[in-house]
Amino acid sequence: MNENIETASMVSTIFLLVLYFINFLYQTLRSESDLTALCLSGPACFAVSTNNFAIFEEGQLGIQWDNMDQVYNYFRFQTAIYMMIIDCIIYTILALSLCFLLFDTNYAYVYERVDENVIGKPVITVENLRKEYSTGFNTQLIAVDGVNLKMYENQVFCLLGHNGAGKTTTISMLSGMTSISGGRAILDGFDVVNNMLDIRKEMGVCPQHDVLWPNLSVEEHLRLFARLKGVTADKVEAEVNDMVQRIGLLEKRAKFPTELSGGQKRKLSLGIALIGGSKIVFLDV
Known part of the structure; x- marks a missing residue:
């Protein structure tokens, strides 16, 4: 995993440098159309526009709305603005295209149901577990909304979630410290609602x-x-x-x-x- 991250970082850095070094062609180009094409490289476009910006500042003119379209060294500052916007769109499309064409975008959602004959029967089974609290204004605060899960013997099950997601409330219901509003939970064959003394x-x-x-x-x-x-x-x-x-x-x-x-x-x-x-x-x- 770390090797993949390091490789991606190295490749992206090299790619950025290549795009920037295209800027050095700026001195050899002598037409506005060529410089506009050069701006298909985002870093090069930024460098060229920065160079023009600095020249206008040295002349104590600065880049203003009324002179952005003036040609200097075969280049207009407003062209850089337009091209960098176009670059953002093109790079976004290319990035998304590569993701969809080269990589499996569903890898995070692919799962395989494990045969219970291999892992054994679940020790804890939770079905549509709910916990609601009355707010006192004829409304209900839903702390746990329809949780379904299974936990197996000799395994560690980690329940993750942000603050207020209902992790502690779920544990409280499964351990009998808080009543269940809906659903059911079976621990080692015993129902949490009816057999808590056996469970404890x-x-x-x-x-x-x-x-x-x-x-x-x-x-x-x-x-x-x-x-x-x-x-x-x-x-x-x-x-x-x-x-x-x-x-x-x-x-x-x-x-x-x-x-x-x-x-x-x-x-x-x-x-x-x-x-x-x-x-x-x-x-x-």
């Missing part, structure tokens, strides 16, 4: 902003959420010990959130989402 046993959520208790240490946070996820009492300590190592907070396990840096707090939030063998993890970053 195998789901973890790392929210956009850390939700930590200042009076609980790192290991106490992990211990609490391990029990909430259904980890039996005899396995909790093993889960906590494993998780503090995995998230790199072994030396901070007894520290409170107020004693952690911003990055360490995010690590703890991630550990909370992962602990208990979460099968589905939502990371809102």
Whole structure:
């Protein structure tokens, strides 16, 4: 990819220089028609017109509306204006023609549906998911408008969008923190609307902003959420010990959130989402 970009940059630079060097023919041309033809090269036309402009300035005349059509050295300044406009049109047509003739303009839209026998059945299926908020003026604000997607086991699914696109709202609906206005969502065979308690046993959520208790240490946070996820009492300590190592907070396990840096707090939030063998993890970053 980088090689293609470097090649394109090199070729475009050489092409620009070639067009500019045509300007040196200016001294050898002795007819207005030849100079007009020279102006089919945009950079050369700009250079010739600049030269005429400088000459008029040296004569303390300047380029005015009433002298733009005066011929000097077989060239009119207004010709340069017209020709540069024509050049813009010609170059635009050439660029678009090359794009359509030499390149596949639909490459960004070409996709191939992967056989589910290869990637397995989807763990999350979302169909026409909607979220509407009442504005209080008999109108509805649509935060999520008919989202359809599938997420598969052992894969990372990245949901991208600009601020306010509805990413956090979508995650909130899938994790049961916000009610669904329309559509349906199935997580590992369970319906989000009717079976959220079953879903929460195998789901973890790392929210956009850390939700930590200042009076609980790192290991106490992990211990609490391990029990909430259904980890039996005899396995909790093993889960906590494993998780503090995995998230790199072994030396901070007894520290409170107020004693952690911003990055360490995010690590703890991630550990909370992962602990208990979460099968589905939502990371809102």
